Amino acid sequence: MATGDAAIHASEPHGIAAWLTTVDHKRIGILYLVTAVGFFVISGSLSMFMRAELAQPGLQLMDESTYNQLFTMHGTGMMFLFATPVVAGLANYFVPLHIGAPDVAFPRVNALTYWLYVLGGVVIFSGFLTASGAASFGWTAYAPLSESTYTPGAGADLWIIGLILVGTSSILGAVNLMATIFGMRAPGMTMFRLPIFVWNIIVTMTLIMFSFPVLTAALAALFIDRNFGGGFFDPAQGGDPILYQHLFWFFGHPEVYIVILPFFGVVTEIIPVFSRKPLFGYRGFVFATLLIGAYSFSVWAHHMFTTGAVDNPFFSATSMLIAVPTGVKFFNWISTMWRGKLTFPTPMLFCMGFLFMFLIGGITGVFLASPPIDYAVHDTYYVVGHMHSVLFGGSVFAIFAAFYYWIPKMSGRLMNERVGKLHFWLMLAGFNLTFLPMYQLGIDGMARRIADYPAVSGFEGLNALSTAGSGLLALSIVVFLVNFVISMKRGEQAGDDPWGGNTLEWATTSPPPPHNFRRLPPIRSERPVFDERHGDQLDG
């Protein structure tokens, strides 16, 4: 490091103050990730109470009011305070590294987005401290249930305010990352040499910029309804409850892609590294990602088939079509592994878990795109199973792949492999035990969002199984946290490039110095580090 740099850094705050005042993209990335995992643990704990309550018929642990708060805050926490911010965290840390940039375009705005997110999260969860409890209308907050007539109390208003803060944070973050990617790429880093992770972030941030403002508008209207008699969604005042659903899902379906596309990016970075081959069909993959982004704004009303108020055939057609660009990615991943030389350290194992589990989630999604089938299983546990196959089997498995793959870069230490593999197998078993029974429960007619079910329903056995599975899932997360704490103290030194990586983050130290790079390898493909390592063996 140059002496000028050292002088600058000497005057900077140290310790906690350094973290609280940082505008460094890597530190903000870590703050995002740690906070998001915190919300994951909190929101996951809420679901453990729910599963405990559902283990057998009858209300044993809590009343309906508590249960309704739990599933509302579980969904809200997972979607808005875990899955979306994890994207922000990974993108913050790795997009500048991937494109060979020293930081993001607007470091101070970056700090603002993080603190807005923390503030929003605290505001949302502070509902638990109010007299009437936290919001209890589901993470979707359908009107008129979410109107003050039916859900009075400050918890609901705090939920709205908090979400608007979090949404604002996401929009600002998206603008920042887009400016970074389009304005700060290193020489040679053309668009078609960008790592696929960065391409997925481009599409994701575009979705955020177009969808979150719509959510903010819906929430603002709801807030006005609740507090000033706006009547936007009240039929008695000429408003329309269906309008709320349209606004919510116009945001809500792109949101699903916001929390899955970046993780397509993650597994698409990891699989080539451990197959020792390039991604098969890079341009086709980028095209498919762009297509998913475009389609994702045309499918929202498949969440509303059973309202009888939307054009079912149109939204059925678009919802089935979007399965195609998603599905073909499987062929990209498979042919990347095809005739490769595969190794299976923990990050790759989690990618394999992702492939199988997301496959189930993707295929069951096509069932739900058929309106007649949706009439049968909509709002049942079938949908709960489907969404968790996508968001847990898909996103969360990929998130752990990302953690095991990149924590060595962020910390300089490797995670323990043996414990990592234990984590993987526990999570795979726990996931399937918890969520596969839900498909059958839904087909058998168990509605979702119910605190209790009758003893004669025939739902008892599968619910008990699911609750047992959720215990395994929780255990697997504990194993991860223990692994993390111990590995950060005593883990092996990672070195610059423990995996034989492809992308630029592996061309600098672990962790990277302030402003990331002392030198960059020449960038002539989407695998500059691979090219430099194997240049002599490549036949052009």
Add this chain to the structure above:
Amino acid sequence: MLSACAPQAVTEQGREVNALYTTFFWVAAGIFAITAGLIGWSIVRYRAKPGDNELPKQFHQNLKLEVVWFAIPQIIVIGLFVLSAFTLSEVNERKSEPAATVRVTGYQWGWRFEYEGTDVEVVGTPQDPAEVMVPTGDVAFILTSVDVVHSFYVPKFLFKRDAVPGRDTRVDVTINEEGTYAGVCAEFCGLLHDRMTFSIEAVERDEFDRWLSQQDAAGEGSTT
């Protein structure tokens, strides 16, 4: 297999849905088997041998192959869409002369059933859910709500439709089998959503008529 685990529907429309589901299931099972098989094969077959440090062949793309694997799923989903669209029009078909027309009103947290052309009204509560009769054959339900959005769901019909405040939504079913069928609210509607149940007993036309006239004689606003 899962398809066998789908409940046997007791309505004409439900049987259509069941048949469609079964078709989807086998197509999906095929796609799952092929895709999962290819992934599994790659994992087993292309595992690196210890000590083998040579790079595998670095191939990047194959446009023809990519066009083919884009086209095939596209054709499959178009086929599924067409099948599903036929079933959809049958399921949503309105019957010209239903044997009974029942106005169903959802409220927090129960259901009110009113029989058109009579004064019969059956009102349920969370403690005492509504139990009503309908004739087998074509029955029309006109759904609405007086407060929040509810959803009229009878699992054995393989069917649900939302009851939205400010809107009347008519749905027709053709009940093939006599029996008592449990119903629930499927759209989360607040505190006692889980207790917002009802049951429908489908009986022969004659028996239904007798029940209806008894209810009528018992006077307005009678509950079960």
